[in-house]
Amino acid sequence: MGNNAIVGQSGGPTAVINASLAGVYESCKQRGAGKVYGMLHGVAGLMDRHIYLLDEKLKTTLDIEFLKRTPSSYLGSCRYKLPDWRGPGEKVYKQLFSYLNELDIGYFFYIGGNDSMDTIWKLSEYGRHIGSYIRFMGVPKTIDNDLMATDHTPGYGSAAKYIAVVMKELIRDATVYGTKYVTIVEIMGRNAGWLTAAAALSKADDCEGVDMICLPEIPFNVDNFVEKVARMQAEKPSIVIAVSEGVKLHDGRYVCELSDDVRPVDAFGHKSLTGTARFLANTVARKLETKTRCIELSTLQRCAGHLTSRTDITEAYQVGGAAGKAAFDGHTGMMVGIKRRSNSPYQSTTQLHPIEQVANLEKKVPLEWINEDHTGMKQEFLDYARPLIQAELTPIYIDGLPRHIYLPD
Amino acid sequence: MGNNAIVGQSGGPTAVINASLAGVYESCKQRGAGKVYGMLHGVAGLMDRHIYLLDEKLKTTLDIEFLKRTPSSYLGSCRYKLPDWRGPGEKVYKQLFSYLNELDIGYFFYIGGNDSMDTIWKLSEYGRHIGSYIRFMGVPKTIDNDLMATDHTPGYGSAAKYIAVVMKELIRDATVYGTKYVTIVEIMGRNAGWLTAAAALSKADDCEGVDMICLPEIPFNVDNFVEKVARMQAEKPSIVIAVSEGVKLHDGRYVCELSDDVRPVDAFGHKSLTGTARFLANTVARKLETKTRCIELSTLQRCAGHLTSRTDITEAYQVGGAAGKAAFDGHTGMMVGIKRRSNSPYQSTTQLHPIEQVANLEKKVPLEWINEDHTGMKQEFLDYARPLIQAELTPIYIDGLPRHIYLPD
Numbered sequence: 075m076g077n078n079a080i081v082g083q084s085g086g087p088t089a090v091i092n093a094s095l096a097g098v099y100e101s102c103k104q105r106g107a108g109k110v111y112g113m114l115h116g117v118a119g120l121m122d123r124h125i126y127l128l129d130e131k132l133k134t135t136l137d138i139e140f141l142k143r144t145p146s147s148y149l150g151s152c153r154y155k156l157p158d159w160r161g162p163g164e165k166v167y168k169q170l171f172s173y174l175n176e177l178d179i180g181y182f183f184y185i186g187g188n189d190s191m192d193t194i195w196k197l198s199e200y201g202r203h204i205g206s207y208i209r210f211m212g213v214p215k216t217i218d219n220d221l222m223a224t225d226h227t228p229g230y231g232s233a234a235k236y237i238a239v240v241m242k243e244l245i246r247d248a249t250v251y252g253t254k255y256v257t258i259v260e261i262m263g264r265n266a267g268w269l270t271a272a273a274a275l276s277k278a279d280d281c282e283g284v285d286m287i288c289l290p291e292i293p294f295n296v297d298n299f300v301e302k303v304a305r306m307q308a309e310k311p312s313i314v315i316a317v318s319e320g321v322k323l324h325d326g327r328y329v330c331e332l333s334d335d336v337r338p339v340d341a342f343g344h345k346s347l348t349g350t351a352r353f354l355a356n357t358v359a360r361k362l363e364t365k366t367r368c369i370e371l372s373t374l375q376r377c378a379g380h381l382t383s384r385t386d387i388t389e390a391y392q393v394g395g396a397a398g399k400a401a402f403d404g405h406t407g408m409m410v411g412i413k414r415r416s417n418s419p420y421q422s423t424t425q426l427h428p429i430e431q432v433a434n435l436e437k438k439v440p441l442e443w444i445n446e447d448h449t450g451m452k453q454e455f456l457d458y459a460r461p462l463i464q465a466e467l468t469p470i471y472i473d474g475l476p477r478h479i480y481l482p483d
Numbered sequence: 484m485g486n487n488a489i490v491g492q493s494g495g496p497t498a499v500i501n502a503s504l505a506g507v508y509e510s511c512k513q514r515g516a517g518k519v520y521g522m523l524h525g526v527a528g529l530m531d532r533h534i535y536l537l538d539e540k541l542k543t544t545l546d547i548e549f550l551k552r553t554p555s556s557y558l559g560s561c562r563y564k565l566p567d568w569r570g571p572g573e574k575v576y577k578q579l580f581s582y583l584n585e586l587d588i589g590y591f592f593y594i595g596g597n598d599s600m601d602t603i604w605k606l607s608e609y610g611r612h613i614g615s616y617i618r619f620m621g622v623p624k625t626i627d628n629d630l631m632a633t634d635h636t637p638g639y640g641s642a643a644k645y646i647a648v649v650m651k652e653l654i655r656d657a658t659v660y661g662t663k664y665v666t667i668v669e670i671m672g673r674n675a676g677w678l679t680a681a682a683a684l685s686k687a688d689d690c691e692g693v694d695m696i697c698l699p700e701i702p703f704n705v706d707n708f709v710e711k712v713a714r715m716q717a718e719k720p721s722i723v724i725a726v727s728e729g730v731k732l733h734d735g736r737y738v739c740e741l742s743d744d745v746r747p748v749d750a751f752g753h754k755s756l757t758g759t760a761r762f763l764a765n766t767v768a769r770k771l772e773t774k775t776r777c778i779e780l781s782t783l784q785r786c787a788g789h790l791t792s793r794t795d796i797t798e799a800y801q802v803g804g805a806a807g808k809a810a811f812d813g814h815t816g817m818m819v820g821i822k823r824r825s826n827s828p829y830q831s832t833t834q835l836h837p838i839e840q841v842a843n844l845e846k847k848v849p850l851e852w853i854n855e856d857h858t859g860m861k862q863e864f865l866d867y868a869r870p871l872i873q874a875e876l877t878p879i880y881i882d883g884l885p886r887h888i889y890l891p892d
Contacts, residue, residue, distance in 0.1 A: 087659050115661050146655035153660070239789050239884055246555035246887065247786035250496050251562070252524050280887045372778045377656035380648050381789055383883070463883040474792070474872035475648055478655065478689045 075207035076178035077106070079401075081128075082113035082120065083215070084186035084193065085153065087146035088229030089236075089382045090390040091185055091215045092479075095148060096141045097394020098183045098213060099132055105402040111177065114481075116152035117184070117193055121166070123173060126481060140479040142387060143469050145379030148481065156193050159200040167200045174208060181209050181401040185394070187216035187227075191409055191433035198407030198429060209401040212409035212429055213394055217376045219268035222435045223427040224411030228393055229376075231386030231462035234272035236378045237261060237371065238463060241276035241284055241316065244369065249312040254364040256303055257314045259284075260351035261371055264320040266438045267291050269375070273316030274451040275459055285313045286449045290320035291439050294329050299354065300361050302449065307364060319350050329353060380476050384465035389422060396424035420461035484616035485587035486515070488810075490537075491522035491529065492624075493595035493602065494562065496555035497638030498645075498791045499799040500594055500624045501888075504557060505550045506803020507592045507622060508541055514811040520586065523890075525561035526593070526602055530575070532582060535890060549888040551796060552878050554788030557890065565602050568609040576609045583617060590618050590810040594803070596625035596636075600818055600842035607816030607838060618810040621818035621838055622803055626785045628677035631844045632836040633820030637802055638785075640795030640871035643681035645787045646670060646780065647872060650685035650693055650725065653778065658721040663773040665712055666723045668693075669760035670780055673729040676700050676848045678784070682725030683860040684868055694722045695858045699729035700848050703738050708763065709770050711858065716773060728759050738762060789885050793874035798831060805833035829870035 079102040083091055095112075102110050114124040126149070132138060141148060157163025174182065184194050191212045198210035214221050219230035241259065248257045261270040267289025277283025285306050288294060306313050321329045333353040351368035359366040393410045400408060408426045415421040443455040469476030488511040492500055504521075511519050523533040535558070541547060550557060566572025583591065593603050600621045607619035623630050628639035650668065657666045670679040676698025686692025694715050697703060715722050730738045742762040760777035768775040802819045809817060817835045824830040852864040878885030 087656055119661075144655075145652055147659045150661055151659045235883060240783060240787075242884060242887070243554055243786040243788055244782060246553075247496055247782045250556045250560045252528075252559055276884070278882065278884055278886075280889050367781070369781045369783070370779065373653060373656045373776070374649060374778070374783070377652040378649075379652055460883065465883070466880060468877070471875060473687065474644060474869065474874070475651060475685070475687055477687075478651070480689050 076175070076180035077108040078111065078178045079107045079181040079183065080111040080113060080125065080174070080177065080179050081183040081185065082116045083147040083149045083151050084116040084184060084190035085151060085216065086187070086376055087151060088215055088217050088376055089145040089232040089379050090229055090387045092144045092148045093142040093387045093390035094185050094213050094215060094228060094394035096138050097391040098185070098398050099128055100138065101395040101398025102181060105398060107181065108178070112149040115150040116154060117156065118152035118154035119150065120173070121170060131481065137479060140470065140477060142391065143379060143467065143476065144478040145377045148479065153189070155189065156196045159196060159203070170197070171200070171204065171206060179208055181211070183211050183213055183397055183401070185213040185215045187214070187218065188221055188432060188434055188436060191429055194409070195407065195429045195433040201406065209404065209406040211397040211401045211405065212432065213397045214409055214411065215390070217269060218263055218266055220266040220436045220438070221432055222437050223409070223431045225414040225422065226412060226462060228386060228390035230268060231383040231389070232378070233269055233375050234275065234459055235383040235463035236375050236381050237269060237272045238275035239381060240371065241273045241314070242278070242281045245276065245281055245284065245314050248314050252311060254307060254311045255313070256307065256355065256358050256364050256366045257312070257369065258351040258355045258358070258366065259314070259316050259369045259371065260319050261316055262375055263290060263318045265290050265436055267318050268439055270316050270318040271439055271451050271455055272459060274456060275463060284316050286315040287451060288315065288317040288321050289439055289444065290318045290322060291441060292444065292448045293324045294321040295324070296329070296357060300358055303358055304362055307362065317351055317354060319348065321350060379478070380469050382467050383463045384467040385420070385462055387467045393424055400426055417457055417461060420464070485584065485589035487518040487520065487587045488516045488590035488592065489520040489522060489534065489583070489586065489588050490592040490594065491525045492556040492558045492560050493525040493593060493599035494560060494625065495596070495785060496560060497624055497626050497785055498554040498641040498788050499638055499796045501553045501557045502551040502796045502799035503594050503622050503624060503637060503803035505547050506800040507594070507807050508537055509547065510804040510807025511590060514807060516590065517587070521558040524559040525563060526565065527561035527563035528559065529582070530579060540890065546888060549879065549886060551800065552788060552876065552885065553887040554786045557888065562598070564598065565605045568605055568612070580609070580613065580615060588617055590620070592620050592622055592806055592810070594622040594624045596627065597630055597841060597843055597845060600838055603818070604816065604838045604842040610815065618813065618815040620806040620810045620814065621841065622806045623818055623820065624799070626678060627672055627675055629675040629845045629847070630841055631846050632818070632840045634823040634831065635821060635871060637795060637799035639677060640792040640798070641787070642678055642784050643684065643868055644792040644872035645784050645790050646678060646681045647684035648790060649780065650682045650723070651690045654685065654690055654693065654723050657723050661720060663716060663720045664722070665716065665764065665767050665773050665775045666721070666778065667760040667764045667775065668723070668725050668778045668780065669728050670725055671784055672699060672727045674699050674845055674847065676727050679725050679727040680848055680860050680864055681868060683865060684872060693725050695724040696860060697724065697726040697730050698848055698853060699727045699731060700850060701853065701857045702733045703730040704733070705738070705766060709767055712767055713771055716771070726760055726763060728757065730759060788887070789878050791876050792872045793876040794829070794871055796876045802833055809835055826866055826870060829873070
C-alpha cells in the first residue's frame with residue numbers, strides 16, 4: 075500500500091485551520107510517511123489534479139510556526155459535494171482513486187465541517203467497497219461549533235474569543251456619549267447559535283456585557299424584540315445586542331428575508347444570510363425614538379489570525395496530529411473529536427468517532443443553556459465556553475504586520 | 484490662580500485616547516498640580532457639573548498601564564459645539580468659568596479632533612477676554628488623521644494598523660475558494676482618505692495587497708468603478724477593494740446617498756454616512772457576473788484596543804504629557820502637535836501650534852500621493868504611514884479577555 079499522504083481543507087476558513095494542517099503534516103512525517111501532498115481547493119481541486127508537495131514548503135520549525143499562525147485555508151478551500159457512489163456518480167470515485175493510487179497515497183486527511191465529513195464518509199465507504207487500503211480521516215474544523223460527537227470544534231475557541239473581545243470593545247464604544255443608542259451586532263451561525271452565544275463571554279468585572287442575545291435555536295418575533303429593546307432602554311441609554319444571522323420566524327423564514335436583499339444559494343443548498351442586523355436596526359429606529367447602528371462581524375470573525383485562542387490553536391494542532399496517528403494505526407472512516415476531561419482545570423484529549431455520527435448533522439445550543447426570557451446564556455454555557463478562549467498565541471509581527479505563510483503561485 | 488487641573492475627551496473615541504489622558508494626568512501631577520478632575524462626557528457634562536476626581540481612580544502605575552490599554556473614551560465623550568461668546572452665548576461661558584473657578588482650576592485640557600479644538604479656541608479666547616489665568620490646551624486625537632499643523636494625529640497609527648492587518652486577513656479569506664469574488668470594504672473618513680489609504684499598507688512579501696483604493700479626495704464615478712473592477716477581474720478572480728465611506732460624485736453628493744438609507748445629521752451638521760460599500764457591491768453584482776461581499780469596518784476600526792500600534796500609544800502619551808508641560812509653562816490656546824524628525828529611523832518630537840491653525844480645519848491626503856489611475860497609493864504615502872504602525876502594545880489578558888479600566892458608576 076501507498077506510503078504517501080494527502081491532506082485537504084474544505085468549507086469556510088478559520089483562524090486555526092492551518093494549525094490542524096501542521097498537526098497532520100508533522101504527525102505523518104514522524105510516523106514515516108513518504109511524501110505529504112496538499113490538495114489545492116480541497117477535493118474539487120484534487121479532481122483537477124491540483125496538488126502541491128508540502129515537503130517543498132514546510133522545511134523548518136519556523137515554517138511550521140508561521141503555518142500555525144496563518145489564518146484562512148493555506149491550501150485553499152472548496153464547497154464541493156461528492157455524488158452518491160452507488161450509481162452514475164461512481165465515475166468520479168474511480169477517477170479520484172485512480173489518481174490517489176497513482177500518487178501512491180496511503181493516508182487521506184480532510185479538514186472541515188459537517189459537509190466535509192460527508193466527503194470522508196463517502197470516500198471511506200467507497201474505499202471499503204472496492205477494497206482500497208487508503209485510510210480516510212476527518213479532522214474537525216468550524217467556527218460554528220456545530221459538529222456532533224466532539225465536545226467542541228477547533229476554530230470555535232478563537233472565533234468565540236474574537237467575538238467576546240470585540241463585543242467588549244464595542245460596548246465601551248457604544249456607551250461613550252451617554253446617549254440613547256441601540257447597537258445590533260450580527261454574528262455568523264446559520265442554524266446553531268454557538269458563536270452568537272459567545273457574546274455572553276464579554277461580561278466581566280470591567281464590562282457589563284451584552285444586553286440581549288438572539289439565537290437561531292429560539293423562534294424570533296420582531297414585535298417582541300422591539301418591545302424588549304424599549305423596556306431595556308427605559309433602564310439605560312445604550313443597548314448592545316448580539317443577534318445570529320440565522321434567526322428565524324415561527325414560520326421558518328429567516329428574519330433577513332424580511333429585508334429586500336438578493337440571496338444566492340450555494341452547492342449545499344444554503345441560502346446566503348445577511349442583513350438581519352440591518353433589518354432589525356432599521357425596524358427599531360422606526361418604532362422607537364433612538365439612534366441605532368448595525369455591525370456585521372462578517373468574515374472578520376473567522377479570519378482574525380491576530381486574535382486567537384492558544385487553547386484552540388493547541389487543540390487544532392492536536393486533532394491533526396491524532397488524525398495522523400489514527401490513520402497510521404489503521405483506522406479509516408473516522409473523525410477525531412475532542413473529549414473534555416475536566417473544566418477546572420480545563421483538560422481535554424482526543425478520541426475517534428465513526429464519521430457517520432458527524433457527517434451532515436448539526437449540533438445546536440442546548441435550550442436549557444438559554445435563560446428563561448431568551449435574552450442571554452446561563453452559567454452552564456459560560457462554564458462550557460470560557461475555557462476555550464483562554465490564553466493567546468501572539469502573531470509574529472514583521473514591519474508592523476502579522477507575518478503569514480503562503481503558497482507560491 | 485488655581486492649581487487644580489481638569490481634562491476632558493470629546494468627539495469619536497480611539498484606541499489610544501486614554502494614553503493621552505494618562506499623559507496629561509501624570510504630567511500635571513509631576514508638575515505639582517493639586518487635584519486632577521475629569522469631565523464626564525466632555526464640556527457638555529462639565530456644564531452639568533458632571534466631573535470625577537481622577538486621583539481617586541488612578542492610584543498606581545498599574546492603573547496607568549490599564550488606562551493606556553483601555554480603548555474608547557474613559558471619561559465619556561460628547562459632540563457639543565460651544566456658542567459664539569460674543570453675544571447671547573456668553574452666559575454659557577460665564578457659567579463654565581464660574582464653575583472652573585469654584586473648582587480652583589488653573590489648567591484645562593481637551594483631548595479631541597478639529598471640532599474639539601474649536602472648544603479650546605473659544606474658551607482660551609474668552610479666557611483672554613476676561614483676563615482669566617486658566618490655561619487651555621488642546622491634545623490631538625482622531626483616527627481620521629485630518630488635523631492641520633501636526634504631522635499626524637494620535638489614534639491614526641493604531642487605526643491604520645488595524646486596517647492593514649484586517650485587510651491582510653480579509654484578502655486571504657477572500658481568495659480561499661479561488662472563485663470570482665469582489666469584496667468591498669468600507670472604511671471611515673468623511674472627507675479625508677487617510678484611513679482608507681492605510682489599506683495600502685497590507686501589501687507585503689506575504690500579501691499582494693488590495694486591488695483598489697477609493698479616497699474621498701478623488702471624485703467618484705460609479706461606471707468607471709465597475710469598469711475597473713471588470714478589467715481587474717479579467718486578470719484574477721478575487722478582487723478586494725478599500726473604499727472610503729465618504730467617496731463623493733462629481734456633483735458633491737455622497738455615493739451612499741444613491742442608496743435608500745435614512746441619514747440623520749449631528750450637532751456639527753455632519754451627515755451620517757453608511758452603505759457605500761453595500762451600494763457598490765450590489766451595483767457590481769448586478770452589472771458583472773460575480774459574487775460580491777461588502778464589509779463595513781464600522782466602529783471596530785476605532786475601538787480595537789486589542790490591536791494597537793505601540794508607536795501610536797507612545798506618542799499619544801507624549802502629546803498628553805507635553806500639553807501638561809506647556810500649560811504649566813504658561814501657554815494657553817495651543818495644541819500640541821507631533822513633528823517628524825526622520826523616517827528611517829523614525830523619530831518624532833512634540834511642538835506647540837496656535838489653536839486657530841487647527842480648529843475646524845481639515846487636512847486631506849495630498850493628491851500627489853495617489854497614483855495616476857486613482858486606484859492606489861504611491862511610495863510617498865507608504866513612507867509616511869509605515870512608521871506609524873510599528874510595534875505592538877499587548878493588552879493585559881485576564882481570563883481570556885483584555886482587561887480595561889472603567890469609571891465607577
